[in-house]
Amino acid sequence: MGKSIKISQEDTGTLHITLAGDWLLTGGLENPATGIERVSHADIRQLVVDGRDLGEWDSTLVSYLLPITAAAQSRRIGIENRDVPEGVVRLIALAQAIPARPGQLDSKHKPDFTERIGSRTLSVYSQFIAFATFIGTTLVSIGHWLRGKAVYRRADLLAFLSDCGPASLGIVTLISVLIGMILAFVGAVQLERFGASIYVASLVGLAMAREMAPMMTGIIMAGRTGAAFAAQLGSMQVNEEIDALKTMGVAPADFLVLPRTLALVIMMPLLTIYANLMGILGGGLVSVVMLDLSWTLYFEQMIDSVPLRHFAIGLFKSVIFGILIALAGCYMGMNSGRSATAVGRATTAAVVLGIVLIIVFDALVTIVTTVLGI
Structure with a gap:
């Protein structure tokens, strides 16, 4: 038997809603708009819901009656249930008893521009303070490690070293070789016009040593390892494993953040050295094929024009990049919400924050070294 609805109004200001038939999801949902509109009339003082002819029912019936009941309660209209199943009444009461989730927007209140700016500013400030506090906690953990008092598993450190180092060689090799080839190709197109093709070696060596090798390696590790750290710690937050560590x-910070940070700080300079080598080889391949330079001439020109201080600057950047990536990934994971959606957001935020910090710090170092003439 299909569902049916009959809405009638008495002269006494009583609105009757008579429900009949089987209210099941297979029969589709009913729009409660008509009932809400009738309840909103100024002359309605009583709502009677009659369910004597109801058959089978499920959440379809609850979803229909809930907004009508809420509209009646908001206008302080009395509600009388006649032969309505007790389960329906309890489910409606339960749905109305659940408070709004934190952060849920109130559709009736739309903040103005200045309020939105203020709220956003306070949010950014609180996040900055939280991140600064996390950095301080990590520095304390590093101090514990230097004094031999940090509580962590060496097996975890070795596993993270393997994941950050050898397991990353494939993607670092591919990106570095391609970057070196692109730099050499762009340089060859321009320098050939002036008969200065030999300086392609200088261009590739300088660009890879100071900028591209540490930056591209950092971006790769932010997307690969930083995201993994955030996902791992976020999952531990969901499973309350971090709370268990605190209870014990x-x-x-010692057990989870320290080994991850150490692994990245140790492996980033090594990966940067490897990226330099691969990028230089990629640039040399283009130079040999397109410009008819010999490998000997290519490397001699690079050695003469690119001093070791440029490679040292790149290695310095890589160490800082490793710290920033670890901090971004671990911070987002440790402060993740306790749901699968929150873990996904934390992972995405870790990658974005890591890349932003890498680019900002790289720009600062480049400006300082340029001013100092290094």
Whole structure:
């Protein structure tokens, strides 16, 4: 038997909603707009819901009656349930008893421009303070490690070293070789016009040593390892494993953040050296094929024009990049919400924050070294 609805109004200001038939999801949902509109009339003082002819029902019936009941309650209209199943009444009461989730927007209140700016400013400030506090906690953990008092598993450190180092060689090789080839190709197109093709070696060596090798390696590790750190720690947050560590008296920063940070700080300079080599080889391949330079001439020109200080600057950047990536990934994971959606957002935020920090710090170092003439 299909569902049916009959809405009638008495002269006494009583609105009757008579429900009949089977209210099942297979029969589709009913729009409660008509009932809400009738309840909103100024002359309605009583709502009667009659369910004596109801058959089978499921959440379809609850979804229909809930907004009508809420509209009646908001206008302080009395509600009388006649032969309505007790389960329906309880489900409606339960749905109305659940408070709004934190952060849920109130559709009736739309903040103006200045309020939105203020709220956003306070949010950014609180996040900055939280991140600065996390950095301080990590520095304390590093101090514990230097004094030999940090509580962590060496097996975890070795696993992270393997994941950050050998497991990353494939993608670092591919990107570095391609970057070196692109730099050499762009340089060859321009320098050939002036008969200065030999300086392609200088261009590739300088660009890879100071900028491209550490930056591209950092971006790769931010997208690969930083995201993995955020996902791992976010999942531990969901499963309450971090709370368990705190309960046992183990500092999460020592046990979870420290080995990940050490692994990246150790492996980033090594990966940068490897990226330099691959990029230089990629640039040399283009130079040999397009410009008819010999490998010997290519490397001699690079050695003469690119001093070791440029490689040292790149290695310095790589160490800082490793710290920034670890901090971004671990911070987002440790402060993740306790749901699958929150873990996904934390992972995305870790990658974005890591890349932004890398580019900002790289720009600062480039400006400082340029001013100092290094």
